[in-house]
Amino acid sequence: MVRKIGIVIIVLGIAAFSPAPINDSIKNHPKRVEQSQAQLTKQQQFNGVVPVVGQIPLSVNEVGMERDKSSRHSIEHEGEGESSMTVGTNRADKVGNGATIVEATNRVEQEVHGSKYLWLYGLIIATLGFGGWKLFQYKIEKSMPVPEFSKRFLKEFENGNS
Amino acid sequence: MKRLRRKQGTTFLATTMLMSLLSVAGMTYLSSASNVMKTAKRKALDVQMTQLCDAGVQTLLRTYWRNFRDSQAFDDMTTDLTNASIASPKAVTSGSLPGAGNFSVGVISYTQPTGDVYSRIVTVRAVGYIDRNGNGSLDSNEPAKIVDVKVTFQLQRSQVFDYVYFVNNFGWMDGFGPSDLTMNGDLRANGDFSFTNGSPTVNGTVIATQNEKLSSGVAGNVSGSPVKWSNSSYATYQSASNPFVSRMRQSYDATSHGAKTSTGYKSWQDIVFDTNGTIVNNMLDGATLSDSSGSRGWQKATSSATPTYNALDPAPSQEVVMPDLGDIADYQAASAAYVDSKATYADGTANPTYNQGAYLDVWNTSTSAYQRLTTSGCISGSAVIVGTTSHPIKIHGPVTISQDAVIKGNVTGQGTIYTGRNVHIVGSIKYVNPPDFRGTNPTSIDNANEKTDLLGLAARASVMMGNPTGFDNFTLSYMSPPFTKSRLDSNGNTIPAFNAMDVDSTGRRKYQSVISDSVMNATAEGVNQIDAVMYTNFVGGGDLGTSGGGVTINGTIISRDEAMIIYSLPMIMNYDTRVKERTMTQKPLVDIKLPRSPVLMKSTWQDRGTSYGS
Structure with a gap:
């Protein structure tokens, strides 16, 4: 029992005097006193540019960048069942050459352009229709017999008037 | 015989025309029905x-x-x-x-x-x-x-710049009592947010977010409850002669700021602190605790008090995508292209830097004159920049330094320093003309603060505070795994956790500067005050307050991992409301070209x- 109590006291003692995550190591840290304006002025001798050291990191994420095989399902399989492409590679161009888009564009444009001349077609049809109607009228008039009473009526009319 | 034939011809024509009409009618009907179907x-x-x-x-x-x-x-x-x-x-x-x-x-x-x-x-x-x-x-x-x-x-x-403290991976406050740490502004994490071993004072909103992209996949909870002042306590503190009260947001007062539903309040809503979390016009208003279980208001006046909550909205909080300073060339191009387009301030006075490009000037002790370090807004290499009250660092616009910036002292002007690697803050940074957020007229406050100094520090790698040559294992342990977290990008690729001990392409460890240790030791001092909006792609941390007297940050700290070790108390953080996007104008009061987030x-x-x- 005494031994157990002793262990508990030791453990609690260690816990009590161990450094808290943030504050307790202050005592051991050398203090750097805030400097005066005069000291700052002296340090302005360091003002300036220092040339590039080594290389400028091209990517700050470059170390250890790798595909994570166990990545979340929702991310990994988000695009399943649909066509996809990889940006930044030539894959995009391999997926299609745009022939379908160009062909569809041409076809639709042709139909749209076709409708632009609808008025011309209408004019031609109206002209032909009007001409046809006049021709029909002419043929009708030509083929129709002149009523006899008309001749008699004209003769009587001429006689009556004379 | 002749007459009869003529009669038959007439009948034939009439019949033909009738048949034609019937045919046309039939065809028309068929065509119409066919068209409907088509x-x-x-x-x-x-x-x-x-x-x-x-x-x-x-x-x-x-x-x-x-x-x-x-x-x-x-x-x-x-x-x-x-x-x-x-x-x-x-x-x-x-x-x-x-x-x-x-x-x-x-x-x-x-x-x-x-x-x-x-x-x-x-x-x-x-x-x-x-x-x-x-x-x-x-x-x-x-x-x-x-x-x-x-x-x-x-x-x-x-949106990350709307917060006084934004940490992507893990927000944490450990070991602070109510008078040890006072945060006057909103706090947010794209992960869990934890208050342990004490209850610091947070006069603002705290947000945690569920995040499956973090390596461990976090639930997004706020654990622990900080102390929060009442509006009257806050106002009393601000009206007394306490340090940096001019840099604090005002607390809400219905008499001064108007009712929450009034048009007058709209001018204040982005720049005041209200301890009472409520919903106004279907929007959260005032200080709340928000996480994956929704948003709630809370009251806790002392560390020993049991917090009380009032539920406001069951909707979980959402991730705010952090900007990522990827290609330094983009920022070099932006610096070179920058021209100050503001001809006049809001009060009508002329902007003295109108039409000027980005620059960074420092005092040259050899020539006893200012020296321009930038060429077309850029510096190739690293820069040591020290300012004094009589000869402060002068900044204008977005300036890009391809490697490190080592900075301390007094600063004047408005601009942001982008670095291709680290920003090392080796001493206090103080504005020559600081803003003052007190007053009764929002327009007058804005007009005055629009002209005062504002500095942004945006590091493509990390913002290190204090002298890195003095970082011990204790400090470095907060800049290394397992404390720092790996994460997944949108394609499932793992971006490894930041490790301060890794060596990068400069041949230096990630927490060290490319500037020589002798220069760092000669210039470094205790960091007690930072007047700046700090943004970092990785760690914001280091040793602060080592010269005693506490630490005050007037601005923001935005990072993926935060590792600030505070060596003297109290610590105070005051949000600089000038960089917050205003609801009415959809833009901040002062635009210093801070890092941006992608939208489609x-x-x-x-x-x-x-x-x-x-």
């Missing part, structure tokens, strides 16, 4: 093909959006899409929706708006068609529809026509 069929096809076009557009845009969201740069887009045209579409892809039809989609236009380096306008053309013979291509007898969708990929002002905006959907095949 129209109905075409309408069904049109709807079907519209859906196919939409599927195509979404497929293509999602691919580029994911890439853009991660890279936060236009490089891949520019490589893939430049010179796209109708005759030669780029990034063409095709697919099918089973039972519906096929789509083929590509980019037909890719442009940068004049004078806007942060936007790209992309026009996508989608063809939806019914592949009747199943040969996978569009044939002349197959119907097809064309839709053009115009979208804008943009790097927009980021759809602007037009244009139906270009349908062909039903021959």
Whole structure:
């Protein structure tokens, strides 16, 4: 029992005097006193540019960048069942050459352009229709017999008037 | 005989005309019925093909959006899409929706708006068609529809700058009592937020967010409850002669600021602290605790008091995407292109730096004159910049330094320093002309503060505070795994946790500067005050307050991992409301070209026509 109590006291003692995550190591840290304006002025001798050291990191994420095989399902399989492409590679161009888009564009444009001349077609049809109607009228008039009473009526009319 | 024949001719003509009329009527009816059927069929096809076009557009845009969201740069887009045209579409892809039809989609236009380096306008053309013979291509007898969708990929002002403390991976306050740490501003994490071993004072909102992209996949909870002052306690403190009270937000007072539903309050709502979390006009207002279980107001006046909560909104909080300073060349280009376009301030006075480019000037003790360190807003290499009250550092606009910036002292002007590597804060940074957020007239406050000093520090790597040559294992342990966290990008790639002990391409460890240790030791002092908006791609941390007297940050700290070790108390953080986007104007009071976040905006959907095949 005494031994157990002793262990508990030791453990609690260690816990009590161990450094808290943030504050307790202050005592051991050398203090750097805030400097005066005069000291700052002296340090302005360091003002300036220092040339590039080594290389400028091209990517700050470059170390250890790798595909994570166990990545979340929702991310990994988000695009399943649909066509996809990889940006930044030539894959995009391999997926299609745009022939379908160009062909569809041409076809639709042709139909749209076709409708632009609808008025011309209408004019031609109206002209032909009007001409046809006049021709029909002419043929009708030509083929129709002149009523006899008309001749008699004209003769009587001429006689009556004379 | 002749007369009879004439009568028969008339009958024949009349019969023919009648039959013709009947034929025309019949044909008209048949044609009309056929047209109705054809129209109905075409309408069904049109709807079907519209859906196919939409599927195509979404497929293509999602691919580029994911890439853009991660890279936060236009490089891949520019490589893939430049010179796209109708005759030669780029990034063409095709697919099918089973039972519906096929789509083929590509980019037909890719442009940068004049004078806007942060936007790209992309026009996508989608063809939806019914592949009747199943040969996978569009044939002349197959119907097809064309839709053009115009979208804008943009790097927009980021919401992360609305907070005094924003940490992507893990927000934490450990070992602080109510008078040890006072945060006057809102706090946010794209992960858990933890208050342990004490209850610091937080006069603002605290937000945690569920985040499956963090390596361990966090639930997004706020654990522990900080102390919060009442509005009257806050006002009493601010009206007394306490340090930095001019840098604090005001507390809400209905008499001064108007009722919450009044138009007068709209001028104040972004820049005041209200201890009472409520909902105003269907929006959260005042200080709240928000996490994956929703938003709630809370009251806790002392560390020993049991907090009381009032539930406000069950909706979980959402992730705010952090900007990512990827390619330093983008920022060099932005610095070179920058010209101050503000001719006059809001009060009508002339802006003395109008039409000037970005620059960074420091005092040269050899020549006893100011020396311009930048060329076209940029510095190749690193820079040591020390300011005094009589000869402060002068900054204007966004300045880019390709490696490290070592900075301390007095600063004047308005601008942001972008670094290709670290920002090392080796002493206090103080504004020569600081803002003052007190007063009764919001317009007068804004007009005065619009002209005062404002510094942004944006590190592509980390913001290190204090002398890195003095960092011990205790400090470094907070800058290394397992305390720092790895995360996944949108494509499932792991971005490893920051490790301060790793050596980068400069040959130096990540927490060290490329500036020599002797210069660092000669210039470093205790960091007691930082007047700056600090942004870092990785760690914001180091040793603060080592000279005693506590630490005050007037601005913000935004980082993925936070590792600030505080060596003297109290610590105070005051949010600089000038960088917050105002609800009424949709822009901050002072724009110092801080890092941006990616957004995708759809602007037009244009139906270009349908062909039903021959």
